[in-house]
Amino acid sequence: MNDRNENTKNHLADNNINEHNIDFATVLASSVHDMKNSITMLMDTVDVFFQNSPPQNEEQEQQFSTLQYYSSRVKNDLIHLLGLYRLQQKNMPVHIEEYVIEDLFDEQIAYSDVMLQTKHINVDVKCDEDATWYMDYDLMSGVINNIIINALKYAQTNLSLSFYQQDGYGCIEIADDGKGYPPAMLNDPQHYKQSVNFNSGSTSLGLYFAAQVANLHRRQDHRGFITLANGGPLGGGVFTIHIP
Template identity: 45%
Template sequence: MNSISDHHSDSHNSAQVPIDFAFVLASSVHDMKNSLGMLLHTLAEMMESSPPKDAEQARFFSTLEYEAARINGELVQLLSLYKMDEKTLAILIDEHHAIDIIEEQIARNDTLLKSRNIDIQIDCDPDLVWYFDNELVGGVLNNLIVNCARYCKKQLLVSATEENGFLCIAVADDGQGYPDSMLLGPLPQAAVSFNSGNTKLGLLFARKVLELHKTKKGQGYMTIANNGPLGGGVLKLYLP
């Protein structure tokens, strides 16, 4: 009797394969990202073929697109952070025109910006070139534009300049400014709030991407401030 019981117990234990939750989550996120990308594409086509008939419908479409774009951006960031943690994220640093990455992310959010009647301006020397990973920095900039589109009143300003040997890409808005919790201390150390849904994921992703850019001058970093050029908040990305 004892031997059968012991054998059953061993068999039961050997069947308990540990779940690699991070891998399962990353695989699910990848799947969701693809589905959401298809949904965003379908939504853009639908809005093009059947434009909103009035202001209320325009706001409805705008909310749909904003939320879908925001979730899609967060899924991309989650997947990238997982790959960074697993040391499997490919970093492709090459020479790029700063104006190109700015115009690319604005074009990506064209429907969202138009539906919210946001006037977005660019201040960048067309000949300004720098070395960075276009995909990763583009992801950070895209996240900034999507978020600022929600909180600004009607204006955004995206600029790129050289400051003390660093490329500075700044996104300024005419909104109420950033809360004190985002202005205090090292970024993004403020506590995660599950009640408000504010996980600071965008800030964490931005910081990690900037830290991947290192030269003899130092590594990338960012600053957040209020009273920017448009009167609201301004977030600056610095790349060495």
């Protein structure tokens, strides 16, 4: 409690005074915050634009889909960046409470609505309306959104979100009917750190973040983890996050 990290704002106020002594990491963290707000504004504008001027042809549908995909991707990248920075600073408080799973699903589907409609993808939600589980809602939202957006890129016509309990873990499964994960990724999803490849884009960073978030969820001796598989209910990639 004594070695508390000051919040970002205070750091900036102190450090900006002396230009020779700018703490670049905190400046970056604060800029990332601003970028995240800005990109959300942009995403909201895309939503409204889509609602008020629906696409007239396939090409316009494609453009809307691209707009949402890339803005979501930037947002998720920023969330990962901020999250990993916090993890590294050991300043990532986890606040676990019991939440309604359907609420989590509904909100994340709402974030991806433009892509779902323009790509004509059908979402199948398999979850008891009263099902609840224990998690840090904000962290989990970040993980689920990233996985959905990624699955939507590869899905053909179907996406499924489901929740079930298994051996004391709550499992959220996101499956698509795309071509599935490359074999190399299926081996060991807990250790994406080694395989973060800056040439392959953000996918691995997203999975690394997901694995870290899962790992922050603990109950007695149990820790959360993620699994990747191909096949599943829709024949494509299957991402599952297991939370104790």
